[in-house]
Amino acid sequence: DSADVVILGAGPAGLVLGNLLRAAGVDCVILERAAREHVQTRARAGYLAQHTVSILERHGLAEGLRRRGQEHAVCEFRTEDDRFRLDYSLLGKGEQHWVYPQQELVTDLLNRYLTAGGRICFQTGAEAVRDFGGTRPTVDVRDADGRPGRWHARYVAGCDGRHGAARRSLPAGAVRRYHRDHAVTWLGLLAQAPPSLDAVGYAVHPRGFAGHMARSPEVTRYYLQVPRGTAPGAWSGERIWDELALRLGAAAHGPLRSGPIVQRAVVDLESDVLEPLRHGSLFLVGDAAGLISPSAAKGANLAVLEAEILADGLTAALRHSDPGPLDRYSAQCLAYIWRAQEFSHWMIRLLHAEPEAGGAQDGADGGSPFQDRLRHSRLQALRSSRTQQDWFAENYVGL
C-alpha cells in the first residue's frame, strides 16, 4: 500500500492535517490504532483558543463548533479567604475561548474527512517508521487481528501522541529531549453535572489545587491535586465532592452542583519536547512533538496549529516542488511550543506551591511555606496589576 503522505493517528493533529491535505489535492492516508468508536468518545480537551477557531474556520472545519460550542472569557481565582475574576475578552488582545469537547471536534473532523473521500484505516497500529532518512520511508503496521502490513510513502506525519510509533522510531542521539516532571499530580474528573460557576475556576488552597471547567450544560470537568501515586479509583465520589467543595470554598461562594463521576484519570503534570521536529521525511506533530501539562489548556490548540503549518509545507513540497516551508517547519513550531511551555509552567507555579529544592516539603500540598507566600504574591499581582492581567490574557488565550 502507498500514499504520498502517511499520517499516523486520528487525533486533532492527524485529522486536521488529513483534511487540509485532501482539500489541497495531496494524496494521503490516516492510520489509527484505535477503533472509530474509541476515537470519537475519548473526552480530553475542551478549551479552544481564538486562533484555533480561526484556523478551523479558514478551512471550513468549524461548523459544529460554531453551532454547539460556547464562547467563554471569564476565569475566577479562589483562595481560602477571597476570590477575583478576570474577563479576558476585555484584556490583552481581547480574545476568548470556545468551549467545545475534543471528542466532538474529532467527530466533526472525521466526518468531514470521510465525506470528502479521505482514506483512513482504523485498528491499524503503526509499529515502526523506517528509512525516513531518505525519500521513500515506510511504516510497518499491524491490524486488530495481529496481521502485519507495510505502507510506502514520500512523507510520514507522526501525529500519534507521546507514546506513538513516530517518536519510538527515532534513533537515540538523533533528538534532544527536554523533559520536566513538575512534581504535581491531578485527578481529572468528568462529572455528569451542570457547571457550578459561570467561569473557569482555579482554587489555590493549602490542601492543594482544585479546578472547575465547563464542558457542556450537562457535563463539567473538575481537577483535584492529589499525592503522586494516587490510583484513579482511590477516592470515593463522596470524598471527591467534599474535597472539591472545601477547596473551591463552596461554603462562602455557593454550593457545587454534584452528580455522578463518569470518568477519572490521574495526570502527572509533565512537559516533554523533542528537537528537532523533522527527521528527513518524518515529521512530529501535536503531542508527539511536545507534551504540555494541561494546566494552561494548550495541547489541542498547538496540535491544530502545527497541523496547519505542516499541511502548508507538504502541499508546497508535493504540489509546487518548493521545499522551503517544510525546511522551516521545525523551527517555526518549536517557537510556539516553547512559548506555550513557558506560560504553562508559569500557570503551574501560580496554582501549586513549588516543592523546596532539597526536599523540605512541609506545606499541606507538598510545597514549601516560602514558595507558598510567593504564590500568593503572584496571585495578588494578577489581581491588582492591569499590566499583569493583559500579559495573562494574551498568553492564556493566545499562542
Ligand code: FAD
Ligand atoms: P492525540 O489526541 O493523543 O491523538 C493521537 C492518536 O494517535 C490517537 O487517536 C491514538 O489512538 C493514535 N495512536 C497512538 N499510537 C498509535 C500508533 N502506534 N499507530 C497509529 N495510531 C496511534 N488541550 C487543550 O488545548 N485544551 C484543553 O482544555 C485540554 N485539556 C486536556 C485535559 C486532559 C485531561 C488531557 C489528558 C489533555 C488535555 N489537553 C487539552 C491536551 C489535548 O487533549 C492533547 O494535546 C491533544 O489530544 C493532542 O492531539 P494529538 O492529535 O497530537 O494527539
